Amino acid sequence: MKRKLSIMLAMVMVGSTLLAGCGKSEPQTIPTTTEETTAEETAPATASGAQELTFVLSNEPDGIDPSITNNSFAATFISNCFEGLVTNDESGSVVPGSAETWDISEDGTVYTFHLRAGLKWSDGTDLTAEDFVYAIQRVLTPETTAQYVSMITTYVAGAQEFYDGTGTADSLGVKAVDAKTLEITLIQPTSFFIDVLSMWVYDPVQKATIEANGDKWTTTPETYVCNGPYKITEMNMGESVVLERNENYWDNANTTMDKITLRYILDTSTALTAYESGEVDGIRNVPASDVTRLKAEDAGVQTVPSFGTVYYLINCEKEPYNNPLVRKALNLAIDRQSIIDNVVQIDAQPAYNFISPGYVVNGVDLTDGRSDRELSATANVEAAQAALAEAGYPNGEGFPTLQLSYYSDDTVKKVVEALAEMLKTNLGIKVEITSNDWAIYYEDVQKGNYEVAAMGWSADYMHPMSFLPLLVTKDVSNNSFYSNSEYDALVKQVMSETDATKALDLMRQAEDLVMNDYPYINLYYKANNFLMKNNVTGFYMTASGNLYFKHAVKGE
């Protein structure tokens, strides 16, 4: 009986501590130190102390071979250890990398790259145009199982034939004229080829180390020969990777950060604890529910607009979703602002179209003055119901149960639940939610085995052509099975248009054409959030999520 009593007592005590907070407190005022501290923060950071950083990654990449992987988790390694012919600068625009200059032939199909003088691999051997040819040929060898192979075969002459085994190295449009000159021939003039070229699948790899070590060349620091600002000096399986300054990099003089330790902490809230205790200088993935708090505390939240969009696929082949009015009704019934503010809790722009802002030609953004497709940040219930009634389902009567699919993920789950409730209450239809693991889910989506499904797209390079094929009839990435021959023709035209301004115009027309048919439920334009201590400056992240450390400076 005594033990029971003590349990009861403990319970009562817990209860009373819960209630104890209900007291009154003295009136207080805001301390007036605020202005002084903010003035200090704006002072530019100067380098002081050891130039060493610890940065946390939340996912281990499936591999760090630039020829093979397309995994975004590998981006931090590859963008710091390798440099292709061109690279990205702070503003995200494409600048010369290993190539100093390049010429484009009259008809726009032959690109001649002049490499910088004195390029070296991290092991000290010379880097020549032959290495670029070798790397591209390696990607085009089926045994390599390169995941980005289509980024070469679509554009480079003779590449598809080489990949299929019907072409030879002679017919492939990538040739080393001499040690310092590389020539790439395209299938047809492509105005955005330089943008495509910034992808890491075009990075050079060293023949010697690969022939000596085979696939294992990426698994030890000694054999991981690279040409970027950093080389790997330590690899601790599942724990950390250490990058150190590559003395043989051509621009080594301007590399400011000496050493970067990339640590793996798979649980984001554990990583956040390490960050807040000062153990690490930055983390790549921030728990969604803490972003607002960290932002308010000025704890170093870095938000980089990403060239990507979060949307929900609508199966355009299935009854009743083949009716554009039904798709319009679904689009109108969504309160995008509320999802962004209260569910995902991020700083993002609601999306009414699928190409995300960020692509600029002559100071004009593709998305400037774009139509909002009669959508607004909040739901327009009356218009949604009117559209549904026009489609033959007044008040949602007779509308079959909508299957809303998603892949197992905490944030996606919350969004799906919110969406389901909005569709239910605003349209009066029944919604059923189903979920699966990503692999199974993605297979179902590709087979068209869904009605409405969670999806998103991040561009691989800074050009809207990374988006447009998503809706081309029978394209492999067209998972909503939308088909419009007029649109297909326009996209073809964009591919061959060499004048950037004209291409911009064509892309606007093309997007205008499809978005009035609502093949997606566009939700918001993506942004990348990561954390970096306020005393670190000079690092930058591109819209495709590549983080560059070479110019980072750590201050007091």
Added chain:
Amino acid sequence: MENKWDLLESSNEDREKIWTKNRTFAGDVWFRFRKKPTAIAGFVIIVLLIAFALAGPLFTSYNYSVQNLEVVNIPPIMKVYESPDEKGYLYITQSIKVVYVEKDGTLGSQLKKVRDVAKENITIYDCNGQEVALYYEQKPYLLADPESKIVYNIKHIWNKSFILGTDSLGRDILTRLMYGTRVSLLVAFVAALVNMVIGIIYGGIAGYLGGIVDSVMMRIVDIISTIPLTLYVILIMVLLGTGLKSIIVALGSVYWVDMARVVRGQTLSLKEQEFVVAAKTIGSSTRTILKQHIIPNAMGSILVTVTMLIPSAIFIEAFLGYLGIGLQPPLASLGTMCNDATENLRSCPFQLFIPALAICIIMFAFNFVGDGLRDALDPKLKK
């Protein structure tokens, strides 16, 4: 009998009389059961839980799926600031927005943001035409008058709109708790049912027939009990799709093995007893012997086993829900509620605490009742 020390009359009637109070078996069990306070407490809690789960939803104005995205992650007890017009209160949410709270503790809507003064780490909100400033430079965040910088009076009040707060989609946790408890009790009911039906019949037959039949039947039980239940449920879900149906089918199809073992053991010892032999002699059928003689005599251990198996069934459901392989959203079970809350653990611990406490209470109640029943049914403890 005035004097207790007097000799008794030695009539036959007196000699045969049973002098203790005469009670039926059930009455006897109840007598000993109610002597145990924990058992009674457990019993009362179960009755209350049933009422809470079945009748509770009639008294709330929400249901498990209704969302109010304006008021996500609001705790049961709110730290609020008195609004400048002193007609209500203001509450700062975890995502640093300001929600208006009426004087009586019911929630209004979010205040409109007027502008950001990033330089001073202030956001200005509009409260019924008056400006209030949210200072977020350091924790705790404060609401103050933008002119005089005087922090409004702080109070702690109960959330009257949502007594147990809201989850990350602005749904009422109390209502979801009722539906979650309903799922748990349904699982308890199913577990009890299959135990009482399949377990008893299977174990009874195996034990009574004995020999080769017993060996075969018990080896089947052995095989079933070696398959981990979690794995089995996942396999069933692949077949039938996720949802409560799969969990119930999975539990129902294998959860009777423990009971079968207990009943078989009891039957083995009971069938050698004289009254069974007597029944056999007068020509009773196997069915009658099992139904009339053996099972009623084994009822004590059966009841105890059932009450002990129910909480573990409830726990399995909650566990599967926590792993995310239970119910499909927006349906709620105690396990899925815990799962949803883990992501928010740092900012809103109450979301995990409340369903976890509910699981504890349910487990305690059933275990206490089981304990009490075991003591009450054990004839050796009879005084």
